[in-house]
Each structure stands twice: as structure tokens, then as C-alpha cells.
Amino acid sequence: MRICAAAFIGAAMMVAGSAFSAETSANNGANYHELPLNVPNTGKVILTVQQKIDQDANGSANHVDLTYTYENTYTAKDETYQIHPVLLSSKLNSFNGNVPPPGVDTSALTGSMLLMNGIGYTASTDFGPTRIEDMAGLKANYRAFVTKVASQDPANAKQADLPKRMDEAVEKVFGLMTPESAANTFLPELVLLSWPHNTGLVLGEKAVTKAQETVPLGGLVDVNISMSLISWDEEKDTAIITWDSVPEAASLAVAFKEVIPKIVAYMGVQADQLPADSSLILERHCRYTMVISSGLAREAECTTQKGFIIGGVKQLETHSYNMSEKLQN
Numbered sequence: 001m002r003i004c005a006a007a008f009i010g011a012a013m014m015v016a017g018s019a020f021s022a023e024t025s026a027n028n029g030a031n032y033h034e035l036p037l038n039v040p041n042t043g044k045v046i047l048t049v050q051q052k053i054d055q056d057a058n059g060s061a062n063h064v065d066l067t068y069t070y071e072n073t074y075t076a077k078d079e080t081y082q083i084h085p086v087l088l089s090s091k092l093n094s095f096n097g098n099v100p101p102p103g104v105d106t107s108a109l110t111g112s113m114l115l116m117n118g119i120g121y122t123a124s125t126d127f128g129p130t131r132i133e134d135m136a137g138l139k140a141n142y143r144a145f146v147t148k149v150a151s152q153d154p155a156n157a158k159q160a161d162l163p164k165r166m167d168e169a170v171e172k173v174f175g176l177m178t179p180e181s182a183a184n185t186f187l188p189e190l191v192l193l194s195w196p197h198n199t200g201l202v203l204g205e206k207a208v209t210k211a212q213e214t215v216p217l218g219g220l221v222d223v224n225i226s227m228s229l230i231s232w233d234e235e236k237d238t239a240i241i242t243w244d245s246v247p248e249a250a251s252l253a254v255a256f257k258e259v260i261p262k263i264v265a266y267m268g269v270q271a272d273q274l275p276a277d278s279s280l281i282l283e284r285h286c287r288y289t290m291v292i293s294s295g296l297a298r299e300a301e302c303t304t305q306k307g308f309i310i311g312g313v314k315q316l317e318t319h320s321y322n323m324s325e326k327l328q329n
Contacts, residue, residue, distance in 0.1 A: 031203040033232050035196060035239060037126060037295040041076040044328040045127075045296070049189055050093075052320040058313070065093035068113040071328070080122050080130070087117040108152050111145045116186055128194030129183035135174070138186065143170045189321055192302045196241045196288045197295055201229035211245070215280055215306075219258045222251035223282070237292050245284040256280045256308075278310045296325045 039045075046069065053064040068090040074081045090113040092106040093099070100106050119138045122131040132138055147166045150156045159165075177185065184191055201207055207227045212220045223245050230240040247255075256279065286302040300323040307316030 029202070031205075032200065033203060033229060033239065034200040035198065035241075035290055035292065035295045037197045039074075039294060039296070039327060043074060045072045045074065046070075046088075046326050046328050047072055047190070047193075048324050048326075050322045051189070054318040054320075056307075056314045056316045058315070063094075063096050064109060065095075066110065066113065067091045067093055068110075070116075074123070074127075079125055081125070081127060082120065082133075083123050083127075083129075084120050085116050085118070087114055090114070108149045111148055115141045115145060117141070119186075121183055121187065123190075124194070126194045126197035127190065128197075129187040129190050130180060132179045132182045132186065135177075135179055135182065138182065139170060139174050142173070143167065146170065188304070188319070189302075189323060192284070192286055192304075192321065193297055193300055193323060193325060195227065195243050195286065196290055196297065199227065199241070201227065201241070203229050203232055205229075213245070213247075213282060215252075215255045215259060215282055219255045221255040221280070221282060222248045224248060232292075234292060238298070239290040239292050241288045241290060243284075243286040243288070247280075247282050252280055252282070259308075278308070280308045281305050281316060294327060296327065297323065298326075299324050 048069045049067070051066045051068075053062075053066070055062045069088045071086045071088050073084045073086070090110045092109050095106075095109060115138065118134075119141065120133040121129050122133060123129050143166060146169065147163065150162060150166060156162050174182075199207075205228070209225050211223050211225055213223050215221050224247075225243070225245045227241060227243045230242060232239050259280075282305070284302065284304045286300060288297050288301075289299040290296070291298050300321065302319075302321040302323070304319045305316065307314070309316065
């Protein structure tokens, strides 16, 4: 079973909203705690990720289990960080439950983890990626990856114009991106990890904000984002934070109506044939175990879901991450 290469770069998410605001004003009380990112001006952060990808499309399901480790060398500059990532290791743990035997070429699956290898980017003061600085390098990595995947299809391999078609496809993808939007698209795990950095929260109370995100096949939807400090233990140097992004029901319904023509074209049915239980899905949830002294995540467990369900037809992709970030001594 083949998996679409685009699935591995994650779905682009456009987030725009105000900073988190606590529902109470008790930000100077005993239960108020801050988690500043406490790192040297220059250094290296080791990022370890186990990512599980579940795809359900047109009645076909795929499951991929990947592990990879990046060394992110950073330098503070003008209230930003300039970051240079280097992939240290990558491994395909399993594909649809099958463990690849030694010697089998798994690069069509693990190659996605090389996309950002050596591609510098700018991050905000919370380590959240904001801009890709080497779009040409990223495009070259992406072209090599999608060509590799496409060439493993025997039908494609026989076609002499495959390189030309791949070039056209890559140009179309990157023609829709800016260096800023590409940062969200190609670094989704680092976007998720950035949320608890530099936060100030009241223990047991929810901080909320609103934002907008893109939906499958285009359009925007309003989402409610919330963050809660669940526990704070200075003796164990540990804080627990949860983070959730859930779309507003009314906005989701409007967005769904806007993309119905595209979904109808995708499915090849008439608009009046769409089942009543049709819906869009756009949710993200995280639980962070934070190191209080550094402000980094000892462990982050995140799940993102994006797609749609049309009666018995499902186009849904779920990414589950188990991550950690640690300063290299």
C-alpha cells in the first residue's frame, strides 16, 4: 500500500490570534507560575520524536510508526533564534504493523524526516518556527523525496516524463507557500512544542485564546485554544500543562459549506447526496511534562486530526507525537 508523500510534511496550519489570557486576573498570586525558556544565548537542543501516522482515505487505512532525532543548533539574534537542524538518526519502526527486515530500502517513508536536514530557519523567543531561511534547499529536498516515492510505483517508473511532472508538482506546492507558512508546514512538531514555552499560568485555571486555522481543501475556521497548568512541583522540577485546539461549531459548519463543492468534486457525487452526518474534523491536543528550571519539555504527547467524514467515506489523517527536548551539555 502506498502513502501519499504530502502526508509526511503535515498539514499547513495558519494560526492568528491574541496571546493567552487567563480567565482570572490573579496573575500575581501564589498559584500563578511562569515557565520562561531558560537557555544560553547559543547552544544545541536535542529533539527526539516518535511519530505515528494513521491515514484513512477512501476505505484504505495505513499506519506508519517513525522515530527520529534532530540536533538543533541555535543562536539568539534580535529577539529571535536562528536555528540550524541536523538529523542525527531516523528509523521506520513499522508500516501497517510490519517491521521492515534489515537491508530493505525504507527511504520512501523515512525520507520525510530528512526534509529539514540542514535547512536553517528563524524561530520566535519561544522556539516556535516563524520562517524558513533556505526555501531553495527545502524545495530541493522535497523534490528528491516526492520523486523517490513516485518512482517506486511501477506505473510511474516507466514514464519518461516523470521528472518533469514531479518538477511541476513541486513548483505548484511551493508556489502556494511563503517562507513563513512553510515553517508551520514543515515543522509541525516544533510548533506544538513551542506552546508551553514562556507561558504564565494560574494553577487549576484555564487560559484561553481564539485563532483561525486552515481546513482541508481550503478555507478558514475559528478555533478555541486553551491551556491549563495541571500541576507544579518545584522539588521534582516538573510542571504538567495541557493544551487543546478545538474548532467553534458554528464556524466549522460555515467552513464545511464553503468546501462542499470541492468535496463533491473529490467524491464524484451530487451536493444533495451528501449524508446528514457529514463533517469536518480539525483538532489538536497536547499534554506536556515541563522542566521548570529550563522551560523545556521533558515529554510532550500530542495528537492532531485533520480531515472530513462524508457518511461512510472518510478522509482523515491523525498524527500522534511523543517528543522530548533537551539541552546538549
